[in-house]
Amino acid sequence: MADKTNKYEKRIQQLEGELSGFKSAVAELKILNEIAVAAGKEVSIDQTLKLILNKTVNAVNAEHGAILLVSENQEVFKTFIKQENESKIRKSPHIGEHITGWVLLNNKSLIVKDLSKDQRFKTSEDEKEIIKSLICSPIWYEGRIIGVLQMINKRSDKGWHLSFTDNDLTLLSIISVQAGQLIKNSELQLISYEKKKEAEVARLETEKLQELDRIKTNFFTNLSHEFRTPLTLILGPLEKLMDQKNYSEEQIILIYKNANKLLKLINQLLDLSSLDAGKMKLDLEKEDIVRFIKVMASSFQPLAEIKNINLTFSSSVEALPVLFDKDKIEKILNNLLINAIKFTNNGQIIISVSNEFQFINNNKYFELIVEDTGSGIPSEKIKNIFERFFTDNNEIAQPGTGIGLALAKELIELHHGFISVESELNKGTRFKVLLPLEDEYYKNLGMEIPGEEKVIKKTNAESLKPKTVQEVDQEEPSLVLIVEDNDDIRKFIKESIDQTMRIIESPDGKDGLEKAFINIPDLVISDVLMPEMNGI
Structure with a gap:
């Protein structure tokens, strides 16, 4: 009877041991599964390492x-430590140094109780104080x-x-094998992500280049149209005038x-x-901006009436003296x-100046x-309308160069x-449009x-004395220097100048500068873009 009891007890112990082993195995599998599932959601290698740790x-x-x-040069480790405060533990040790280096060189796991x-390793006093026991396992891939x-x-x-126990080391070894795969998976995911990112950047760059190419093509197509139309209307009547004595x-x-239209486009x-x-x-000049805009608005009335547009001007103040550049404000308003008249038919245009000042x-x-x-702007086009040479492809009936609004914005x-x-x-x-109000x-x-107030230098006091009638009569006619590389334009300028003036001509900037120093002209009329030297 006693033998049977002992036999049953041994069997129970055996079963309990097996059950304990099964429980440990299940626990290990659970841990491995948790690591795999969680790490699979991470893209960053750093996040994957922290999760495994x-x-x-x-x-x-x-x-x-x-x-x-192991670092890229295979000489040192790249270290990732869980606790931020463990600064006394050496980081990035050379391979061959320290306990981790021993594990790498010997290709096997290690337990130090x-x-x-333990006499196998040289460690600092700080490390001995912090580290009591440890286990290490190689990460394989x-x-x-x-x-x-x-x-x-x-x-x-x-x-x-x-x-630490041998079971701890066994579990660590199993996790290390899994960690190797997870780390490499993260690296591959990162590479894949970077490649996708590069591909997306390349795609966007390609689209941008295609868009620029489209804009360039549209610009030159529209520009050639804008040039060709007024040129045709200039050359056609001229040919008729050349063929007949009478002209209208x-x-x-x-x-x-049409010459003015062409000149405006070039300008x-x-x-x-x-x-x-x-x-x-x-x-800058100090002028009444209200009066200036009102006069400009009235100059567009005939054009507005042709398209049956009611063009009105209003201002909340009678006068508003401010500093502004007349020429550039005129171009902005033009x-x-x-643009408003171009896209409006049988409608209304309101120009207004407000004294509701903004800070x-x-x-x-x-x-x-x-x-x-008018017809309005599609919402997807609004962000582009101030870009140079941008035109709406759908506005075939209203061609343009895409210069006007871009120039207005920049001015x-x-x-x-x-x-x-x-x-x-x-x-x-x-x-x-918002423009600065105060001179300050x-x-x-x-x-x-x-x-x-400006200080004027007086180089010769005598030159400021009023001249007698006799002195004025004896004065030589004014000397004008015309610097222009185009013979026809130079001839046109010469014929347009008062014939009582003395005129000297120059075909380029360099020659013009020499003649200016020699002759000291009263007036210089110069082109800007010329060979040898420009007119600036």
Whole structure:
């Protein structure tokens, strides 16, 4: 009977041992599954390493741990430590040094139950103080070691120091094999992500280049059309005039109108070129901006009436003296009004100046608005309308170069102002321009303000004396120097000048400069773009 009892007890113990083993195996599989599932969601290698480290530290009840990956040059480790405060543990040790180096060189796992008694390793006093026991395992991938997984100081649930067990080392070895695959998967995911990112950047660059190519093609197509039309209307009547003695005033007006249109287009291109080169400056004058805009608006009335447009001007103030560049404000308004008239039929255009001043960065601005009831701008096009040479492909009936609004915006910015647009398709468009109100704004920028006292150098006091009638009669006619490389234009300028003046000519900038020094002309008329030396 006793024999049977002993036999049953041994069997129970055996079954309990097997059950314990099964429980350990299940626990290990659970840990491995948790690591695999969680790490599979991470793209960053750093996040994957931290996840593996945290899960492993908890699985073996370690105080802290580290993952050390072999560097690219195979000479040192790249260290990832869980606790930020473990600064006394050496980081990035050379391979062959320290305990982790031993694991790498010997290609096997290691358990140290009491570091203070282990004579195999040279460790500092700080490390001996911190490290009581440890386990290390190589991280394998495709038959080679890519790093080391290390756990330091096993603790009980109550915080007592314990020694790591062989079971802990076995679990660490299994996790290390899995870690190798997960780390490489993260690296491959990162490479894949970077390649996708590069591909996306390349795609966007390609689209950008295609868009630029489209804009360039449209620009030159539209530009050639814009040049060809007025040239045809100039050359056609001229050919008729050459074939017949009689000519009509209507033909002359047609030539003049289209020549001006062509000149305006060329001037816009030159303005853009000057803006790019940083050569365009403001010529500020203190004038009543309300009166200036009102006069300009009235000049567009005939054009508006042709399209049955009711063009009105309003202002909340009778007068508003401000500093502005007349020429550039005229170009801004021209482009905004031409754009409004172009896309409005049988509607209304309102130009208004408001005294509801706005503050931006502690500076006061007044408001100019050009609003129409025209066709409006598609929402997807609004962000592009101030880009140079941008045209709406769908507006075949309203061709253009895409220069006007871009030039207007850049001239407004030259004034240190702002422009914005609101539009609704088939309902209309509203452009709002903000320009500096106070003189102090331009003064603070160091710009020259008209009306301020200037010191005039007097090189010769006698030259300021009034001359007698006899002296005036004896004076030589004024001397004019014409510097122009185009013979026909030079001839045209010469014929347009008062014939009582003396004229000298020069075909290029270099020759013109020499003649200017020799002859000291009273007036120089010069082209800008010329061979040898430009006119600037």
